[in-house]
Amino acid sequence: METAMDDLFTDALRRWLTDQCPPDRVRAIEAGESHASLWESLEDSGFADALLPEERGGAGLSLQQVFPLLELCGAHALPLPLGETLLARAALAVARIEPPRGSVTLGEAVATADGGVRCDRASGGRVADWVLTCIDDSALLLPVREAQVRGAVFPLDAALTWSAATTCGAARFDAALDIRALLACVHAAQIAGALMNVCNRTLQYANDRVQFGRPIGKFQAIQHQLAVMAEHVIAARMAAQIGCRGDPTQLDRSRVAVAKARASEAALEVAAAAHAIHGAIGFTAEFDLQLYTRRLHAWRQAAGAESYWHDVLGAELLRQPDGPAFDLPRRLTEFH
Amino acid sequence: MNALGSLAPTAIPPDDEALRAPVRAFLAEAVAALPPQVRARSWSGYDPAFSRELGRRGWLGLTLPPQYGGAGRSPFARYVLVEELLNAGAPVGSHWIADRQSGPLILKYGTDEQKRHYLPPICRGESYFCIGMSEPNSGSDLASVRTRAVRTDRGWTLSGQKIWTTYAHGCHYMIALVRTSGDAQDRHQGLSQVIVDLSLPGVTVRPIRDQSGDSHFCEVFFDDVALEPEALIGEEGRGWEQVTAELAFERSGPERLYSSIVLFDTWLAFLRSGVETPSAVRLAGKIVAALAPLRALSVAVTGKLARGESPIVEAALVKDLGTSLEQFIPAAIADDLASREGQSVPMELLLTLDYLTQVAPSFSLRGGTRDILRGMIARGLGLR
Numbered sequence: 001m002e003t004a005m006d007d008l009f010t011d012a013l014r015r016w017l018t019d020q021c022p023p024d025r026v027r028a029i030e031a032g033e034s035h036a037s038l039w040e041s042l043e044d045s046g047f048a049d050a051l052l053p054e055e056r057g058g059a060g061l062s063l064q065q066v067f068p069l070l071e072l073c074g075a076h077a078l079p080l081p082l083g084e085t086l087l088a089r090a091a092l093a094v095a096r097i098e099p100p101r102g103s104v105t106l107g108e109a110v111a112t113a114d115g116g117v118r119c120d121r122a123s124g125g126r127v128a129d130w131v132l133t134c135i136d137d138s139a140l141l142l143p144v145r146e147a148q149v150r151g152a153v154f155p156l157d158a159a160l161t162w163s164a165a166t167t168c169g170a171a172r173f174d175a176a177l178d179i180r181a182l183l184a185c186v187h188a189a190q191i192a193g194a195l196m197n198v199c200n201r202t203l204q205y206a207n208d209r210v211q212f213g214r215p216i217g218k219f220q221a222i223q224h225q226l227a228v229m230a231e232h233v234i235a236a237r238m239a240a241q242i243g244c245r246g247d248p249t250q251l252d253r254s255r256v257a258v259a260k261a262r263a264s265e266a267a268l269e270v271a272a273a274a275h276a277i278h279g280a281i282g283f284t285a286e287f288d289l290q291l292y293t294r295r296l297h298a299w300r301q302a303a304g305a306e307s308y309w310h311d312v313l314g315a316e317l318l319r320q321p322d323g324p325a326f327d328l329p330r331r332l333t334e335f336h
Numbered sequence: 337m338n339a340l341g342s343l344a345p346t347a348i349p350p351d352d353e354a355l356r357a358p359v360r361a362f363l364a365e366a367v368a369a370l371p372p373q374v375r376a377r378s379w380s381g382y383d384p385a386f387s388r389e390l391g392r393r394g395w396l397g398l399t400l401p402p403q404y405g406g407a408g409r410s411p412f413a414r415y416v417l418v419e420e421l422l423n424a425g426a427p428v429g430s431h432w433i434a435d436r437q438s439g440p441l442i443l444k445y446g447t448d449e450q451k452r453h454y455l456p457p458i459c460r461g462e463s464y465f466c467i468g469m470s471e472p473n474s475g476s477d478l479a480s481v482r483t484r485a486v487r488t489d490r491g492w493t494l495s496g497q498k499i500w501t502t503y504a505h506g507c508h509y510m511i512a513l514v515r516t517s518g519d520a521q522d523r524h525q526g527l528s529q530v531i532v533d534l535s536l537p538g539v540t541v542r543p544i545r546d547q548s549g550d551s552h553f554c555e556v557f558f559d560d561v562a563l564e565p566e567a568l569i570g571e572e573g574r575g576w577e578q579v580t581a582e583l584a585f586e587r588s589g590p591e592r593l594y595s596s597i598v599l600f601d602t603w604l605a606f607l608r609s610g611v612e613t614p615s616a617v618r619l620a621g622k623i624v625a626a627l628a629p630l631r632a633l634s635v636a637v638t639g640k641l642a643r644g645e646s647p648i649v650e651a652a653l654v655k656d657l658g659t660s661l662e663q664f665i666p667a668a669i670a671d672d673l674a675s676r677e678g679q680s681v682p683m684e685l686l687l688t689l690d691y692l693t694q695v696a697p698s699f700s701l702r703g704g705t706r707d708i709l710r711g712m713i714a715r716g717l718g719l720r
């Protein structure tokens with residue numbers, strides 16, 4: 001029954017993304033066109049409530065069942081923080097706070113000297129309605145419309161600052177939300193989706209592009225690059241699924257570390273190989289490949305790149321008493 | 337969806353997982369006291385007494401049916417057992433090939449007579465097999481094998497030569513891929529598999545010393561060896577298909593992830609003695625981040641094998657990833673240890689590192705070279 005519900009959602013979101021979010025829509029929103037109607041359509045379809053229990057109007061899916069949705073957001077370069085909203089609404093529900101209408105992204109933030117809050121890089125901050133953050137075990141839900149907005153490197157992200165007055169008036173609840181882990185979990189799954197897309201595109205290109213009288217995919221050098229790319233794709237996808245386990249508001253940091261570290265490593269390698277195989281056409285603005293490879297780099301660099309999470313895992317391993325090292329990866333890959 | 341999306345997180349059933357504790361307890365007694373440079377040899381370590389002890393405990397031929405002496409358990413049970421054996425660095429080399437692939441191959445393709453003859457001693461840890469695939473002029477190009485079995489009125493006459501045959505000098509039987517009709521131009525046609533009793537007249541086995549000083553592989557000569565008619569295993573002329581199916585079992589198991597794990601454990605113990613550094617912690621984490629998804633992928637391939645599928649491309653993906661990690665571990669640990677100043681590194685750790693540094697090239701050769709695997713993967717992905 002649950003599995004059926006899960007598949008139903010995945011198929012529905014795939015159809016929605018194919019219809020509503022083609023590459024030219026992604027480009028337009030990145031260029032500044034309004035995202036409001038796209039979000040309305042998404043909200044009306046109920047996807048953003050998938051993690052909420054049924055009695056709160058949600059679909060009651062588990063985090064592992066939501067993985068395919070997060071993956072699809074990455075595969076289609078959805079220019080909206082759906083993944084972040086899914087997890088944020090789950091956290092709000094646990095705190096018995098009615099989620100506000102609109103999208104909620106997750107942002108790592110610090111308190112400013114004058115009593116406000118600063119978030120230097122809100123993922124999807126330019127297209128989000130709210131930011132859920134956590135400072136000193138106190139979670140805060142802040143409205144983007146009341147923030148001072150500055151641009152960030154990735155066009156959909158934003159640097160946001162809230163005044164002391166806005167911060168005081170914001171919904172606040174006691175919760176030790178691990179914003180970095182939540183974001184890392186989402187980004188790892190999005191990376192997995194984008195990797196699959198990039199790999200499939202590159203396979204297609206290698207079959208289609210003819211040089212020296214034959215498809216370039218006939219050349220062993222290209223075949224081997226694609227094989228290595230495929231290895232990164234399956235490893236990162238499995239890693240991202242390791243991250244999407246358990247209670248979405250109490251993530252296992254070591255599992256998320258595996259997810260984000262391995263996905264980030266793959267993001268770099270796969271983006272590089274895809275561009276190498278596509279040649280010059282691949283990094284033109286007009287060609288779609290860049291929509292996904294730019295995201296691979298952005299998501300790799302968000303919420304801790306591979307070395308940050310390697311440090312987390314290494315510290316966890318060295319804290320283990322003597323005993324086989326593989327007990328840690330074994331524990332992290334026990335699926336129930 | 338192609339092979340890339342087909343490996344889902346797979347749970348090891350609790351009954352199979354339950355095998356872990358007794359195996360681990362046994363290994364703590366039987367193996368833990370061996371020095372790490374010995375344990376590092378693992379599936380290259382030859383110890384018939386150890387194999388017979390595993391057989392006595394019912395831990396060989398785990399997936400074979402009870403009527404042939406096996407335990408009738410799932411591939412997951414064997415996965416758990418093997419994972420423990422390899423991580424402990426148990427000397428499993430003598431029975432390794434028989435247990436991993438010769439037994440299952442005989443079960444799948446053998447006649448009832450062959451099964452009753454060969455399988456029970458495999459399960460007792462008394463009968464060891466080697467794989468006769470490579471020849472001096474047939475390495476990666478396996479279909480070009482020239483060793484030939486010619487039908488006679490009394491069976492077959494075998495002539496030719498195999499090489500790089502692991503533990504031929506310590507095995508009772510070889511399952512050899514040989515030409516039974518046509519010639520090398522016929523490629524995949526006309527190949528068959530035969531079981532060769534290595535004690536027969538006309539068989540000469542010569543061990544080859546490798547650069548680490550061990551002699552684990554051999555060259556094997558067949559000088560008009562007379563084989564019984566029932567030496568043929570499976571169908572005449574179907575050798576290529578049989579070998580290909582066998583390789584899926586050979587390529588995705590825990591032995592493609594854990595070849596350097598004893599070194600990793602030994603290095604971690606050194607770090608815990610108060611010499612941990614930020615870069616060493618980061619390296620340890622990098623290895624875990626690679627190992628965890630690989631282990632999950634390897635279990636997922638086991639799930640496919642358990643369902644009777646033949647995940648050849650998936651197994652190739654896992655093997656190439658796994659052997660890359662196995663080779664990365666000694667390279668990276670050497671960098672860590674050799675970039676310290678004024679610290680003495682335990683000799684056992686250095687010897688373990690030295691052994692793995694020298695055998696690491698073989699990780700991506702045995703069972704199909706990296707380049708062959710990548711070609712298979714590319715074709716499996718749909719490159720035309």
